[in-house]
Each structure stands twice: as structure tokens, then as C-alpha cells.
Amino acid sequence: MNDRYLYAGLIRLHVLHHAVKEPVYGLAMIEELGRHGYKLSAGTLYPILHGLEDRGYLASTEERAGSTVRRVYRATTAGATALTAAKLKVRELFGELFEDGLETEFQAKGAPGDR
Ligand SMILES: [Zn+2]
Numbered sequence: 447m448n449d450r451y452l453y454a455g456l457i458r459l460h461v462l463h464h465a466v467k468e469p470v471y472g473l474a475m476i477e478e479l480g481r482h483g484y485k486l487s488a489g490t491l492y493p494i495l496h497g498l499e500d501r502g503y504l505a506s507t508e509e510r511a512g513s514t515v516r517r518v519y520r521a522t523t524a525g526a527t528a529l530t531a532a533k534l535k536v537r538e539l540f541g542e543l544f545e546d547g548l549e550t551e552f553q554a555k556g557a558p559g560d561r
Pocket of ligand 1: 448460464478482
């Protein structure tokens with residue numbers, strides 16, 4: 447992914463989104479982002495988790511799962527509040543992207559509602 451610079455904020459918001467829903471840990475987030483088509487290495491993801499924690503959006507604890515000890519991250523109240531605000535901003539700013547960008551594709555293939 448060569449356009450990582452463009453997606454960095456989106457990935458941070460997506461990690462925060464999952465941490466609001468459930469406790470997350472590094473490997474599970476790498477797999478989750480992979481499911482969305484983002485191949486992140488541990489060397490990229492861990493600084494994202496640490497950065498979110500340093501800024502107070504996440505809080506972590508060490509938890510034992512069988513024989514392994516994992517650092518598990520949960521969204522803080524500030525993180526959940528920030529995500530709610532960010533979702534409104536994303537909807538506002540990105541709604542316009544879809545008006546311009548995907549509409550031409552939809553027109554070529556037929557809009558989902560037209561099928
Ligand atoms: Zn996801």
C-alpha cells in the first residue's frame with residue numbers, strides 16, 4: 447500500500463472504532479485490517495496503538511490468554527467521544543467524495559438501487 451500517508455487517519459479511526467466495540471489487541475487488529483484490504487505489519491500497527499494510547503483515546507492492560515500475555519486496548523471515554531465526533535466529520539467530508547467519485551462507477555454499472 448503506497449498511499450499509506452492518505453489512509454493513516456482512516457486506519458486510526460477504524461482501530462478506535464473497534465476498540466469502542468470490544469477490547470482489541472495487535473494481532474487481532476492486523477487480521478481485522480487485513481480483512482478490509484489493509485496489510486499492516488506489526489511495526490506499523492503497534493505505533494498506531496501506542497499513539498492512540500499516548501493521546502488518551504485508548505487505555506491498555508496486560509492480559510493473560512492461556513500461555514501468552516497480550517496487551518489489550520480499550521477505548522477510553524475520551525476515545526469514544528472523539529470517535530462520535532469524528533464519525534460526523536467523516537460523513538460530512540466523505541459524503542462529497544462519493545457524490546463525485548463513485549457515482550460515475552455506479553452509473554456505468556447501474557446504481558445499486560437500479561438493479
Ligand atoms: Zn473493521
